[in-house]
Structure formats: C-alpha cells, structure tokens
Amino acid sequence: MTWMYYTIVAILGLIFGSFANVVIHRLPRGESVVFPASHCPSCGQILSTGDLIPVISYLLLRGHCRYCAAEISPRYPLVEALMALLFLLVFLQWRLSLTTLTGMALSFALLCAALIDVDCGLIPNRLTMPALGAALILATLSGSLLSALLGGLVLGGLFLALALLSNGGLGGGDIKLAAVIGAFCGWPGALTALVLVSLIGGVYALYLLIFKGAGRKTAVRFGPILALGAFLAFNYGAQWAAWYFSWLSR
Ligand SMILES: [Zn+2]
Structure with missing residues (x-):
C-alpha cells in the first residue's frame, strides 16, 4: 500500500502548493490569505472549484483564464508541482513520523x-x-x-x-x-x-x-x-x- 501513501503525500503537496501561491501573492501586499476568494488577477472573476485544481486546471485551460483568456503564469502550476516534490522527498526520508x-x-x-x-x-x-x-x-x-x-x-x-x-x-x-x-x-x-x-x-x-x-x-x-x-x-x-x-x- 506504499503507493497510496505517496499519492496522498503528493496530493497534499499540490494542495499546499496551491495555498502557497495565494500566500506568495497576497502576504507581501498585506492582504488576507483567506478573503476574498481566489480570482483572476486580470478580469477579477471569482474562480470556481474546477478552475482551482492544482496543475490540472492549468493544463486543461492551456494556461489561460476561462473567463477573459488572459495568460496565467506557468509559475502557479510549477509551485504546486514543486511543493508536491518537496513533500515526497520529505516523506521518502522520514516516512510516517x-x-x-x-x-x-x-x-x-x-x-x-x-x-x-x-x-x-x-x-x-x-x-x-x-x-x-x-x-x-x-x-x-x-x-x-x-x-x-x-x-x-x-x-x-x-x-x-x-x-x-x-x-x-x-x-x-x-x-x-x-x-x-x-x-x-x-x-x-x-x-x-x-x-x-x-x-x-x-x-x-x-x-x-x-x-x-x-x-x-x-x-x-x-x-x-x-x-x-x-x-x-x-x-x-x-x-x-x-x-x-x-x-x-x-
Ligand atoms: Zn480572467
């Protein structure tokens, strides 16, 4: 069942990577990391759950906002993938602890x-x-x-x-x-x-x-x-x- 642990850890990494994108964008601007809901920086449209699936939404939308077609920085999915990688490396080293x-x-x-x-x-x-x-x-x-x-x-x-x-x-x-x-x-x-x-x-x-x-x-x-x-x-x-x-x- 080890693969199941890896999957869970990777998904956790993707979710926290997605949250990291919010933190990286909002903290230095003094904004709340909770409110308002995630929105397109270009058109301001509030994003739906389907737009916020780490990495996958970016790939499905081919790097563009669903509403205004503005380009989305590839850094968002990269940060999500990198966090998943870091979480996996940590888990590989320290296992369930x-x-x-x-x-x-x-x-x-x-x-x-x-x-x-x-x-x-x-x-x-x-x-x-x-x-x-x-x-x-x-x-x-x-x-x-x-x-x-x-x-x-x-x-x-x-x-x-x-x-x-x-x-x-x-x-x-x-x-x-x-x-x-x-x-x-x-x-x-x-x-x-x-x-x-x-x-x-x-x-x-x-x-x-x-x-x-x-x-x-x-x-x-x-x-x-x-x-x-x-x-x-x-x-x-x-x-x-x-x-x-x-x-x-x-
Ligand atoms: Zn937009």
Missing part, C-alpha cells in the same frame, strides 16, 4: 519565503512569525523544544551579527528566516544548515562574479539560498555530516 509533518511545514515556509524574496526583496513577519510558532509547537510535541530554541537562537544570532558586520547586506527578514530554520533544524542541525547555506551562497557569489560581472555592492536575494540550504540540512544534514566525519577519521 512527526518529522515528516515538521519537514512539510518547513518546506511550505521555505518555498513561500524564497519566492516572496525573489518577487519583492523582503521576507514578511507574517510568514516568519507563524513559521517560528509552528517550529516550536512541533518541537514541543517531539520533545525537542530545547534543541529547537538553541538552533533558532544560534542561527538567528549569527545572521544578526553578519547583518551588523556587512552593513545592510542582509535584511531583517533574512535574520528571522535564519532563526526559523535554526528552530526547525534544531541543534546541531542548525550548524549543518549554516555550512550548507555558506557553501551554496559561496558558489552563487562566484557565479555572479564570473558570469554576471557582479561587484561588492550587488544586492543578493538571500532567501532562496537560505531555503535550499535549510531543506537539504533538515532532510540530509545528519547523513552527510556522518559521512563527512567518518571520511575525516579514516
């Missing part, structure tokens, strides 16, 4: 944060604060609240220090997202997250320097880098750290 639930909550927060940062260059408190709350509640349920608090304080604190030293390179939203990631990854997972984020950030900075002619003053949207590093650290960090240390001690 509270950690899977925690990983799904983290994936949701990360994908929303990364794309809002790409769109608007900020990560709103209305995303990071509920995410921090979710991390602490889930950690309490799994009996690892202290680990989550330590991870959050250390990673948030390090990013606060980096922001002060770098003089505006990192925003307040980045610092709060780092604290959220630390809380989700716990201790010492937060350290693995820090290592991975630094590696990914370093590679990305090199890419910008070499291929984009970036200078020291180029503004970098750090949200997606944090998100990728955090997702990898949460799911694979302990494994990779174990391999690394066993290789060191050979």
Whole structure:
C-alpha cells in the first residue's frame, strides 16, 4: 500500500502548493490569505472549484483564464508541482513520523519565503512569525523544544551579527528566516544548515562574479539560498555530516 501513501503525500503537496501561491501573492501586499476568494488577477472573476485544481486546471485551460483568456503564469502550476516534490522527498526520508509533518511545514515556509524574496526583496513577519510558532509547537510535541530554541537562537544570532558586520547586506527578514530554520533544524542541525547555506551562497557569489560581472555592492536575494540550504540540512544534514566525519577519521 506504499503507493497510496505517496499519492496522498503528493496530493497534499499540490494542495499546499496551491495555498502557497495565494500566500506568495497576497502576504507581501498585506492582504488576507483567506478573503476574498481566489480570482483572476486580470478580469477579477471569482474562480470556481474546477478552475482551482492544482496543475490540472492549468493544463486543461492551456494556461489561460476561462473567463477573459488572459495568460496565467506557468509559475502557479510549477509551485504546486514543486511543493508536491518537496513533500515526497520529505516523506521518502522520514516516512510516517512527526518529522515528516515538521519537514512539510518547513518546506511550505521555505518555498513561500524564497519566492516572496525573489518577487519583492523582503521576507514578511507574517510568514516568519507563524513559521517560528509552528517550529516550536512541533518541537514541543517531539520533545525537542530545547534543541529547537538553541538552533533558532544560534542561527538567528549569527545572521544578526553578519547583518551588523556587512552593513545592510542582509535584511531583517533574512535574520528571522535564519532563526526559523535554526528552530526547525534544531541543534546541531542548525550548524549543518549554516555550512550548507555558506557553501551554496559561496558558489552563487562566484557565479555572479564570473558570469554576471557582479561587484561588492550587488544586492543578493538571500532567501532562496537560505531555503535550499535549510531543506537539504533538515532532510540530509545528519547523513552527510556522518559521512563527512567518518571520511575525516579514516
Ligand atoms: Zn480572467
């Protein structure tokens, strides 16, 4: 019956991906994520349930609004599919456990944060604060609240220090997202997250320097880098750290 679990997890991912699209679009504008009902940004027509089936509606409508034929961004179905993929990767790693639930909550927060940062260059408190709350509640349920608090304080604190030293390179939203990631990854997972984020950030900075002619003053949207590093650290960090240390001690 394993395939049934995969199907359920994938459908959950699609549904939360669809909700993520709403969050990504509305949170930075200060709008409610519940009201009004989903509508076409072009003609304002309220969308019916049949228009809102993740990925499938987009394909059936061939990427156009049913009412005004305006083009719908392919990003909507891509976000839905990506969330389903992230949920499946989390489930593959942690199976039927509270950690899977925690990983799904983290994936949701990360994908929303990364794309809002790409769109608007900020990560709103209305995303990071509920995410921090979710991390602490889930950690309490799994009996690892202290680990989550330590991870959050250390990673948030390090990013606060980096922001002060770098003089505006990192925003307040980045610092709060780092604290959220630390809380989700716990201790010492937060350290693995820090290592991975630094590696990914370093590679990305090199890419910008070499291929984009970036200078020291180029503004970098750090949200997606944090998100990728955090997702990898949460799911694979302990494994990779174990391999690394066993290789060191050979
Ligand atoms: Zn329309």
